[in-house]
Amino acid sequence: MQWKRARRSDNVVDGGSGGGFRPGGKGLSLGAVVLIVGFGLITGQDPLQILGQLADQAGVTGSSVQQPSAKSPANNQQTDFVRAVLGDTEDTWRQIFQQAGRQYQDPTLVLFNGSVRSACGMASAASGPFYCPGDRQVYLDLSFFRELEQRFGAAGDFAQAYVIAHEVGHHVQTLLGVSAKVQAARQRGETLEGDNGLLVRQELQADCLAGVWAHHAQQRLQWLEAGDLEEALNAANAIGDDRLQQQSRGQVMPDAFTHGTSAQRVRWFKTGFAQGNVGQCDTFKARTL
Template sequence: MRWKRARRSDNVVDARGGGRIGGGKLSLGGIAAIVVLGLLMGKDPLQILGQLGGELMQQLPAPGAGGGQPGDEASEFVRAVLGDTEDTWHALFQAGGRQYQEPRLVLFSGSVDSACGFASAAVGPFYCPGDRQVYLDLEFFRELEQRFAAAGDFAQAYVIAHEVGHHVQTLLGVSARVNAARQRGERVEGASGLLVRQELQADCLAGVWAHHAQRRLDWLEPGDLEEALNAANAIGDDRLQHQTRGQVVPDAFTHGTSAQRVRWFRIGFDTGEPGRCDTFQSARL
């Protein structure tokens, strides 16, 4: 992937070397957030909470803080991918008569405090609609390669673009509708539930970005697309549940199966049309 062709974003906040807040206690809201994020990532919340014992909350820098250390290629890569998502979504929103509002992406190490609560790196990358920020511990990319056998820079770009897809959903009101259903007491988990549809739509939107990025930059090299598809396949609910539980429980799905994640990313990539990503109206996921 010839990612150095992309414009660098100014919206990356490097909090990896930030100070820590000593003696902080984890609120009930923070615990709830960890449980939810853990379930969404197919991980054991109790294990995550156990890992947090003795850890201190990490303090984020103020808005406008630097976007990575000079010569830090990992943060440069993140800035390049985020910058291109900004270019893509600005153009697509403008074509639809809307204005795109750029999210910030926070690089952290170990743990971080967001508007959605306190989170450990164990939950993986996530988007918080409360502060409209993407949170990423770069160690996740190593886990993606070692645990999920999903190596490659375009696989990493897919992960970032998926979280930006959640930001697009927030701007379009999709996230608010899903949250409203949850607050009404509706069950949102399950193989055809709202959470799965929301996640598959974010996969499709990541594919839409990849389509337009390739047309604009011609930056994909042989094998790059397969890297993204392999990453989508590696983190399906069915595969993760089989690895962690030894069995597949469709009623507990929150992200969709491996095949579904690949299918919806491919729909977005092949068409480049956000309108084709309406998973909520699709009879077939």
Template sequence: MLWKKGRRSDNVVDAQDGASGGGGGGFRIGGKGLSLGGVVLIVAFGLLTGQDPMQILGQLAGQMEQQSTSVSPQTRQAPAANDPQTDFVRAILGDTEDTWRAIFAQSGRQYKDPTLVLFRGRVQSACGLASSASGPFYCPADQQVYLDLDFFREMSQRFKAAGDFAQAYVIAHEVGHHVQTLLGISAKIQTARQQGQRMEGSNGLLVRQELQADCLAGVWAWHAQKRLNWLEPGDIEEALTAANAIGDDRLQQQSQGRVVPDSFTHGTSAQRVRWFKTGFAQGQINQCDTFAAKSL
């Protein structure tokens, strides 16, 4: 992938130093460690009141960890200019901005650029505290994409999905969720959740939402290629390999030895590949209506 052709976005911020959080030292409150005597008092209080002392300690641990790992705006800065990885992220995000600005303008809308936050380990977003174990994610509450660059190494080592276009697909997928937010789709999903509608499952709303984001990533890829001609032989296969590697069925089979369709949240490997290819076939956003599709 000739990604250096892409325009660099100015909407990438680096919170990797601020997100590392506190390490060691046991429980911490307000910058002070909770002493062994304090632990004993909590255990005694729990026994006297009939509460589980470990549950109390666990709740305290969660509160302390959130305090120690929150990333405030003051800890965010522009990414290093000479770092190839952040330069790549800026190039891909910049091209998604160019693509979606043009697509929105065609329908009389204005595209609002998201911010992409680079973090390491843990990060505090408007959607709550998250760790790198959850993978890249988009938070509609603050309209920001969150990415731990170590995920790209995990893609290569764990999922056998290496390559720069595979990484570009991941970023474009999360930007696809931002597009859904701007179009009002995310709000409708949230309303359905509050009304008690089923989210999970092979035909659930979460699966349809994720597959649509895959399709929107394909739409971006089509327009980017038409504009920049930056794809090389094997690049599309890289994206399809990544989509195939992170399907619900494959991940469940690897982690628990069986597939449970009722718990699907992202779609099967075949579905993820299909919807990316659907978006990439013609670059038409109206081909990405997974919510109306009878068959995913």
């Protein structure tokens, strides 16, 4: 992948360790986070969504860090790679939104080390990369790329680009109102988990949107090399619900699915990549996932 052809984004910041939002000048206490998480588990609600709503009510704007610090890895190649991929997602989605008569709002990507506070609460590197709709930011610990290769057997720069593009896909869903509709369904008490649930459909749509980005990026930059597409498909395959459950529990439990099977994740990324059309990514209306 000749990623150095891409424009670098200015929206990558260093969140450090434990950095993030401070409603009213102070962050949520650990006790408050524990209580909220406990409440979410009891009521079946997503704790991150609850924390995100609280952040919205408190007028949270996101990470308090605006520029990389002097000690940040801002000049190393891995961070440069992240800036390149994010920059190209910005170029792609700005163009797609403009063609639809809308304006794309760039997300911020926060690099952190170990743990971070977002508008969705506290998260650790073990959680993996995530997008928080409460502050419209993507959070990434660069050590995940090493885990992606060593634990999941998904090596390669385009595999890493797929991960970033998937999280940006969630940002696109927020801008399009998809995330709000899923949250409204949760508040109505609907069950979101399961192999045919809304969470799976939301995640598979983000995979498809990542494929849409990859399609347009390739048309514009011609940056993919032999084996690059297979790297992304291998990553999608490696983190399917069925495969992860089999590895961790020794059995597959479809009722607990939240992201889709390996085959589904591969299929929807390929759909987005082949078509390059957001309209082909409506997983919510799809009869077969």
